[in-house]
Amino acid sequence: MAELTRIMVPEVADACLLYLLTASGDLWPRAVAHAMPEKEAWLWDAARRFPPPPESPWGIWQVMRTGRSELKSDVSPETLARGLVGPEHLSLMEKVGVRSYLGVPLRVGRQTRGVFVLLTSAPERRLTVTDQVFVEEVAGRAALALDNARLWSEAQDAVELIGVAAHDLGNPLNTLQLLLRRLQRMELAEEQKARDGLAAALKQTQRLGQLLHNLLDLSRLSSGKLMLDVAPVDLSDLAHEVVERFAEQAAEAGCKLEFGAELGLVGRWDRLRLDRVVTNLLSNALKFGRGRPVEVRVEHAGVARARLCVRDRGVGIAPEAQRRIFERFEREPSGGQHAGFGLGLYIVRQLVEAHGGTIRVESAPSEGATFIVELPLMLLGSELREPPDIPLHS
Secondary structure (H helix, E strand, O other): OOOHHHHHOOOOOOOEEEEEEEOOOEEEEEEEEOOOHHHHHHHHHHHHHHOOOOOOOOOOOHHHHHHOOOEEOOOHHHHHHHOOOOOHOOOOOOOOOOOOOOOOEEEOOOOOEEEEEEOOOOOOOOOOOHHHHHHHHHHHHHHHHHHHHHHHHHHHHHHHHHHHHHHHHHHHHHHHHHHHHHHOOOOOOOOHHHHHHHHHHHHHHOOOOHHHHHHHHHHHHHOOEEOOOOEEEEEEEEEEHHHHHHHHHHHHHHOOEEEEEEEOOOOEEOOOHHHHHHHHHHHHHHHHHHOOOOEEEEEEEEEEEEEEEEEEEOOOOOOOOOHHOOOOOOOOOHHHHHHOOOHHHHHHHHHHHHOOOOOEEEEOOOOOOOOOOOOOOOOOHHOOOOOEEEEOOO
């Protein structure tokens, strides 16, 4: 893609920029080329420091929203100023020089993956409809290549997932087999050792079950076949059950488990999937907050929403990683030996959003992390209506 951007310069335009849509919904410059090296540096500086304003009446986001090319053969100083984010941005672009502009979407089917931006600086050089037609053809092929690369990457992720999952499944299975064999050989007089061994075996089966549930949900999310079986659920009761289930694990991790809840927070939710949300968040909190208190809190969030907060006081999450951690296969580098394969928080986000809710994280390095889930409460009288299962599409 970078090479394609350079091919456009100077044959088609004086400058070319490639913006791609990130997983978090931002537009980010991935390649910049200009016929003059000095101006290329200014253009890179402007693109990185000043993201395109979504509210601009023209420009990159307008191309993204409409999925159609935008050609301005003559860009006046007033028009240029309206498309930028402030005096410093305007100063940089005036040094680059913008006399003519063309934005072309990178489209695959109905989806727009990014935008090609072409600029001319010389007053006598103008971009035309002929240039637009040519660049649209090139952009169509480039978008297809990008989509093929994305599909290939996802296939590679799936293959890697199989290997890692097999490894992760193997560890608790091997431990479980060893524990059960040891129990087989124990004398009845060693009753306490037998109980301890059975408790350890149970812990391994819980680990194994959580991983299997995550993999199963991931498979269903990817295929669009996950169904929500909704019914009235009390969020405080559910969270309390999960906290009690983790009491022994919290003690082993040296974490004081604190729980507080307001009563009567009932919504139409899938109890099993909501249990999985709380389980994943609390399991992470105990891993990353080992040796320190972990807090679970359930409360009102306005009139019609409930809020679940799971807070640890562990290593925290760097600001630049806080948005990525909810994506599939994203692992937080600061997790060190605790870092998994990036499934838990992705699945949590998908399940929360399937219930009409939201999830976010508040954190700073060395200050722990608080995961905040908000869910819609059940409207009065809604318990009289039993809707069918809700299909969830990824």
